[in-house]
Amino acid sequence: MSVGPIGVGVITASVTAGFGAAYLLQYLYHKRGSPGASWFMGNIAAVTVFCITYGVSLLVFDPQLRGAAEAVSFVSVCFMGPFFLAFGLDYTGRTDLIRSPLFGVVAAVPISTILLAATNTAHGLVWTDFRLTPVFGLATARYTIETWGVFALLFSVGTAAVGSLLLIGAILSYGPLYRREATAVTLSTLPPSVGVLVWLFGLGPVPELHLTGPLMLVHVALDGYAFVGTHMFETNPATQRVAEQTGLDKLTEPVMVLDTGENVVKFNERAQQLFERAQTADGLVPLSSLVGNGLSTLRETGEVEIGGPDGGIFAVSYTPLTDPSGDPVGGMIVLYDVREERQRKQQLSVLNRVLRHNLRNEMTVIQGFAESLERSLTDSELQEQAATISRAGDRLLAIGEKVREIDRMQDEVVHVEQVDVESMFARLREDLLEQFPDATIETDISVSDPTLCTRPSILELALANLTENALKHASPADPTVQLRMETVDRADRPIAIEVRDTNRRISESETAVLRTGTESPLKHGQGIGLWIVNWCVTTLNGGIEYRYDEGNRFIITLPPE
Structure with a gap:
């Protein structure tokens, strides 16, 4: 049977989407240490397997081989949603949920589907009545999806939807920094989800044709836009989320939130005033471009001088930020103005010098004349007054000596x-x-x-x-x-x-x-x-x-x- 133009288009779109997903998978491999990257690799791997397997299977008219390929495609779809949910949780700083027993239940559904699909001929819980029903010259098939199969597919679509909601929350909460990329990834889930639902419920004029394969081409294109050449995995919303949990908005000092690449992803209002700027168009500002030094230098020196009308000398306090599972997601820098403190130290230094030298010298003169008067006066009342002056001088000199001791102690x-x-x-x-x-x-x-x-x-x-x-x-x-x-x-x-x-x-x-x-x-x-x-x-x-x-x-x- 010859394949018609529509059939060629379906196979071409599905296989192209598969190879595009394979390329994206190879690109993501270099980002695998970033939050969410490994889980998204799992999602893209499932897409790759589904698209290539389904596209090639449309040319396989042997019922047994075609049934095996259909089982692989079916299981691949069941893995896409849970992987995407894990990506959304990890990327937005909720890795503690991934490691919870609840997510173990989520993972159990696609894993159980593998086992049930492999043994489906014995129990028929996933599908029944498998048969080839060619259209457009393709080896398309029809079968009745049974209870577990319906549940597994709807579960995959539902978990993908929850993952999308997490990304939408990041878009709404954290501004332009993640907006374009997160929007693209969120929209990328819609075409395959629609394709799965249309096929599952037998909608449309050709229910035998699994349109999810061709629609994956849109999915892969949007994901490619989101990841290739952007900072989707250079930073992540978890940094800001953890920073907000530390009470960022309650601090009146300048505060900057850094990602793991030493880029400032958030300023509080006081920091925006200090640097005379808000976030850039994409919200990503290298720390070194603001203060002239990297993080290691700031932490080593402990202070930084910043120009401008609100500038000055600031002590630097750095707090590492980790997500609930303890993985590093960046850090928070708080700047404390030390001008007043230094001015007070300068004033104290002047007062100490006056007390140590000027007061001591002048009191020595006063004591000398008081003692001279006491010896030379014959009036007992005047003698007592002179002695009182001398004793007061002794007390002040003793205080001066104690101040000298304090000063020495601080300098040692x-x-x-x-x-x-x-x-x-x-x-x-x-x-x-x-x-x-x-x-x-x-x-x-x-x-x-x-x-x-x-x-x-x-x-x-x-x-x-x-x-x-x-x-x-x-x-x-x-x-x-x-x-x-x-x-x-x-x-x-x-x-x-x-x-x-x-x-x-x-x-x-x-x-x-x-x-x-x-x-x-x-x-x-x-x-x-x-x-x-x-x-x-x-x-x-x-x-x-x-x-x-x-x-x-x-x-x-x-x-x-």
Whole structure:
């Protein structure tokens, strides 16, 4: 039987679609590591098998061989929809659903169809009454599709529709970046779906002819447009979807969402203002074109300078983004303006210099004249006033010295090392007895191993300020302080160092800094000794507690090694 022109056209369209799908499959092979690519390869492989098998089978008039080819074509159609659904889930960042038991049920349908189709002659659950009914000179066939066959075909069409809805959601949610490609892929499912339904329900003047094969030519053309030469698999909606789940829109700082290729796929409103641009026509902007450096350089330097009216110097915070299954989908960059912070540091630096040098020099002059007046005056009241000026100068100079200690501590690079606390106590005791020769300074080590892994100079500075403060405010008749090291019932901080005196209770305004770390104009300490202690303990990642029990007790706890 000779094949008519219509028959030639059907075979040519179907086989051409098959070879086009094979080419697309080869192209996608190089993208197989991208989200969704492997699943779409499965869909295209099913299309390739169906189109070539069906096109060639139209020339096979042997009933047994024709029936076997029809079974292969039938099963291929049943795989297209589930593969397309998996592609939609993976591409839009829902890979956790693919790995769920629910998707196992989805996969079971086409797999079961293979087994049932292979054994169909024994049970007839897929089709019955297979016979050749040639039209247009083609080896077309008719048969009754049974319950499982109808279900498997409708299931394939339905899963393809769900996959299309996922892509439509990406189009609506994420703007122009995925619009052209996702639209093309979504539309590509319509022709074969229509072909399957027309054939399944025997519609049209030639129900024997499976028009899905020729219609696949449109399907492959649209997919080729979507994938070849575009960035369909260079980025994916999962990047933005995961970024939005992290609270992107709630951040007031400039935020950029990057895909795995270091392209910015989304700006928040503040970032658009900063860079004086929204997204480009296709929504894909290389990070280096915005900031002049790649991601690795930004993460290494930790900051970037950006020009423009809203520009400045920004600290860079980078957060990797992963989908629910833990696969990387890109990252999120948040920029923090550090101009105000640097200005404050500059102001503090100037104030420190004034306090360290100018105040010290001027107070030395004031003290010298006050002491000279005290010696030269004969009026006792004036002598006392001069002495008061001298004592005030001493206090200010002492504050200046403490500020110098803080400044030195901040400038030093102090490494963690093993510290013998017993030796530190002895050294502190010796230094303080030179300043307070009438004092009683007791030490008590009640642990078997008096060593700590810490920063020695910072810990010693904290202890020196606590003990000095205790002795300064002690009764002249009995200036006593105790340094004690003991174990405590805490797994996170098992060692405590206590400084204890027998003085009157320190006022609430003085000790509040240890709890809150802040001062207010109406409630503030009179000196900076406890501030130094607070800073030191914080630097050591420790904690400090104040109690009163027949004396003031300061308990410092430090983390273990």
